Amino acid sequence: MNNSSPCVSIIVPVYGVEKYIGQCARNIFGQTYKNLEIIFVNDCTPDHSMDILRDIMGKYPDRKKQCKIIDLPQNKGLGNARAVGLQNASGKYVLQIDSDDYPDICMIEKMTNLAEQENADIAVCDYYEAYPNTLIKKTVNYKTNPDDCMIGVLNGTLLSYVWNKLIRRDLYTENSIYPEAGLDMREDMHVMYRLMYFAKKIAYLPEPLYYYRRDIPGSYTHKRMSPTAQHSAEMLLQYMDYFFKEQNITKTSTLQAAAHLKAYLKAEIILCGDISRMNKCGLYDNVPLPDIMSHPTGSRILKAASWCYYRHLRPLTSMIRSLRKIIKE
Numbered sequence: 118m119n120n121s122s123p124c125v126s127i128i129v130p131v132y133g134v135e136k137y138i139g140q141c142a143r144n145i146f147g148q149t150y151k152n153l154e155i156i157f158v159n160d161c162t163p164d165h166s167m168d169i170l171r172d173i174m175g176k177y178p179d180r181k182k183q184c185k186i187i188d189l190p191q192n193k194g195l196g197n198a199r200a201v202g203l204q205n206a207s208g209k210y211v212l213q214i215d216s217d218d219y220p221d222i223c224m225i226e227k228m229t230n231l232a233e234q235e236n237a238d239i240a241v242c243d244y245y246e247a248y249p250n251t252l253i254k255k256t257v258n259y260k261t262n263p264d265d266c267m268i269g270v271l272n273g274t275l276l277s278y279v280w281n282k283l284i285r286r287d288l289y290t291e292n293s294i295y296p297e298a299g300l301d302m303r304e305d306m307h308v309m310y311r312l313m314y315f316a317k318k319i320a321y322l323p324e325p326l327y328y329y330r331r332d333i334p335g336s337y338t339h340k341r342m343s344p345t346a347q348h349s350a351e352m353l354l355q356y357m358d359y360f361f362k363e364q365n366i367t368k369t370s371t372l373q374a375a376a377h378l379k380a381y382l383k384a385e386i387i388l389c390g391d392i393s394r395m396n397k398c399g400l401y402d403n404v405p406l407p408d409i410m411s412h413p414t415g416s417r418i419l420k421a422a423s424w425c426y427y428r429h430l431r432p433l434t435s436m437i438r439s440l441r442k443i444i445k446e
Contacts, residue, residue, distance in 0.1 A: 122150075125153055125210045125283070128206060129213075131160060134217045135165045146173070156206060158198040206286055210232060214280055220326065220328070238285045238288050240282065242323075243326070247332070257276055261321060270310045272377045289308075297352065302346045304349070350382045
């Protein structure tokens with residue numbers, strides 16, 4: 118490795134991506150930035166993803182020397198795979214890449230240069246939504262003040278994805294911020310608002326350097342709320358409450374943003390989740406109507422259903438089911 122520049126650890130969980138891992142790996146190995154540590158975490162993928170990856174790796178002998186492959190003994194989901202990758206990383210910076218997406222070949226070089234020049238804990242870039250026949254540029258308009266970023270991540274005005282953010286590894290390690298096993302949806306949110314809380318400086322590069330696939334049947338973003346998704350949302354709610362108490366966060370704007378997120382998550386579960394399970398859980402009580410209605414994201418139907426539920430009109434189960442049918446149509 119070239120020790121004249123900081124090492125960047127790229128972490129790539131691998132599961133069920135044999136159609137996409139080729140392009141992801143080639144764009145990682147083709148990076149213009151040389152000083153890399155590349156960690157592939159095999160989460161017991163049932164397909165040929167690892168065979169394809171090893172075949173491509175053999176065509177990049179210099180990059181192969183920089184690679185680690187970690188074969189997990191059992192599948193525990195995306196959160197656990199990312200955590201294992203972080204625990205085995207040694208670079209100054211970390212970039213998490215989803216194995217069904219792919220980075221621009223200049224991404225690491227441009228993001229590292231920005232982070233070094235600005236002495237930033239987190240460097241953020243724009244991205245493309247990649248469809249089969251078109252690319253749509255997405256401008257994230259990220260703030261550079263960490264407090265504003267934390268509030269934006271919580272209230273939904275800023276994206277919490279980790280894959281368009283180069284992050285100092287010690288921001289994770291010194292503050293014990295790791296993804297949680299079992300939290301496999303919104304796991305980005307779980308780490309990102311905490312990273313923003315501890316960050317001292319954030320830099321933003323208004324250039325799309327990551328390709329986020331939106332053409333993948335069955336990907337997390339295309340699923341309705343499954344039991345796994347509901348469990349993840351409930352875990353996120355509990356972890357947020359614990360973190361805010363642990364850090365004794367009292368800033369009004371931050372508390373309001375967190376209240377909005379919690380109200381939105383609860384409303385989503387109420388409309389799309391297991392209602393019988395919700396009624397047994399104390400997470401769903403005492404959410405003020407203004408927090409539900411003022412959340413900047415979410416449909417009017419979602420907010421209306423939330424309003425009805427939080428007025429304690431629990432016999433509205435049939436109405437909620439009807440609303441689900443309307444949404445499906």
